[in-house]
Amino acid sequence: MLGLFKKFKDGFAKTVASISATTRGLFGGRKIDAASLDQLEEALYTADFGVETTTEILDEIRAAYRKDPALQGAAAAQIGAAVLARVLAGSEGALPTAVEAAAGVAGGDAGETAAQSAGGAGGEGAPTVIALIGVNGSGKTTTTAKLAWRLQQEGQRVTLAACDTFRAAAVEQLKSWAERLDLDLVASHTGADAAAVAYDAWAAAKARGSDTLIVDTAGRLHTKSNLMEELAKIARVLQKHDPSAPQHRWLVVDGSLGSNSIEQARVFHKHFGLTGLVLTKLDGTSRGGAIVGIWRELRLPIYFVGLGEQPEDLQPFSIENYTRALFG
Ligand SMILES: Nc1nc2c(ncn2[C@@H]2O[C@H](COP(=O)(O)OP(=O)(O)OP(=O)(O)O)[C@@H](O)[C@H]2O)c(=O)[nH]1
Numbered sequence: 547m548l549g550l551f552k553k554f555k556d557g558f559a560k561t562v563a564s565i566s567a568t569t570r571g572l573f574g575g576r577k578i579d580a581a582s583l584d585q586l587e588e589a590l591y592t593a594d595f596g597v598e599t600t601t602e603i604l605d606e607i608r609a610a611y612r613k614d615p616a617l618q619g620a621a622a623a624q625i626g627a628a629v630l631a632r633v634l635a636g637s638e639g640a641l642p643t644a645v646e647a648a649a650g651v652a653g654g655d656a657g658e659t660a661a662q663s664a665g666g667a668g669g670e671g672a673p674t675v676i677a678l679i680g681v682n683g684s685g686k687t688t689t690t691a692k693l694a695w696r697l698q699q700e701g702q703r704v705t706l707a708a709c710d711t712f713r714a715a716a717v718e719q720l721k722s723w724a725e726r727l728d729l730d731l732v733a734s735h736t737g738a739d740a741a742a743v744a745y746d747a748w749a750a751a752k753a754r755g756s757d758t759l760i761v762d763t764a765g766r767l768h769t770k771s772n773l774m775e776e777l778a779k780i781a782r783v784l785q786k787h788d789p790s791a792p793q794h795r796w797l798v799v800d801g802s803l804g805s806n807s808i809e810q811a812r813v814f815h816k817h818f819g820l821t822g823l824v825l826t827k828l829d830g831t832s833r834g835g836a837i838v839g840i841w842r843e844l845r846l847p848i849y850f851v852g853l854g855e856q857p858e859d860l861q862p863f864s865i866e867n868y869t870r871a872l873f874g
Pocket residue numbers: 680681682683684685686687688689710713716764765766826827828829830851852853854855859
């Protein structure tokens with residue numbers, strides 16, 4: 547557990563630095579004062595926590611400070627962590643394990659859809675399908691590989707579908723990940739029909755006895771409706787095999803975009819009925835507070851966060867690790 551927490555803490559180093567640089571007094575354990583609270587407020591805005599959350603955190607700390615003018619920084623930080631945890635309650639997405647999936651036990655989805663009636667798992671003997679979608683460069687292909695590696699480490703059999711037939715190098719990129727991590731992959735050539743690849747991949751996954759099929763899709767701007775239609779086609783084709791597929795429709799969001807990503811998520815959600823999110827590149831940003839705003843607005847569970855480029859850097863989102871990383 548300690549190792550996991552360290553990963554979170556290191557991953558969020560830039561956000562932590564942006565908060566604590568201006569609030570050293572607050573986190574350093576000494577008594578707080580009005581000036582350090584103002585600095586904290588500014589730092590939370592800078593880290594993209596947004597107005598509502600920043601106000602809630604500051605209101606509670608200020609109230610405690612009014613009651614006890616000797617309030618220490620560590621106690622104030624604890625209040626901040628508690629407010630964050632309360633706001634984020636329910637935001638952790640959890641995939642059922644292979645064993646639970648086989649038994650039809652539900653995962654930790656907050657907003658479960660009809661397609662997830664079997665606990666987010668495929669029908670008996672059928673793979674659970676996770677479709678990763680999002681705008682160009684958000685990290686879908688990398689996340690596909692990292693997620694497959696993680697599930698494989700957990701004992702699952704995983705097949706990958708290279709449905710990003712649009713970007714010239716995407717299939718090669720996924721192929722090289724598949725070789726490196728020893729993963730099953732179904733791919734065609736650049737320009738091939740993405741839905742046809744998905745269809746074949748599902749059949750191959752089933753034939754191989756895979757627990758999970760991860761579908762990497764081409765990046766698309768949420769403003770391009772013809773590309774959004776292609777996603778719907780992938781889903782329709784998969785449903786010929788299994789009416790509940792794809793059980794998971796996750797938007798991969800570049801976490802360094804901060805609150806700008808909310809509009810993206812809104813549009814994808816409207817067109818495609820998202821069931822969850824993966825936030826990538828949180829290691830490279832000081833705007834790691836945006837997670838909270840995204841959750842507040844969309845109420846889509848956050849399944850994983852990307853905290854680096856190595857396979858083990860995709861970590862399940864943990865409210866406890868997140869709040870501890872940020873508030874010490
Ligand atoms: N630092 C860091 N880099 C990441 C993370 N996730 C992805 N990247 C990098 O982001 C870049 C884009 O990732 P891709 O996986 O190719 O993105 P994509 O969404 O498949 O891109 P398109 O196919 O163009 O839509 C790559 O250089 C990745 O290594 C992360 O969590 N942290």
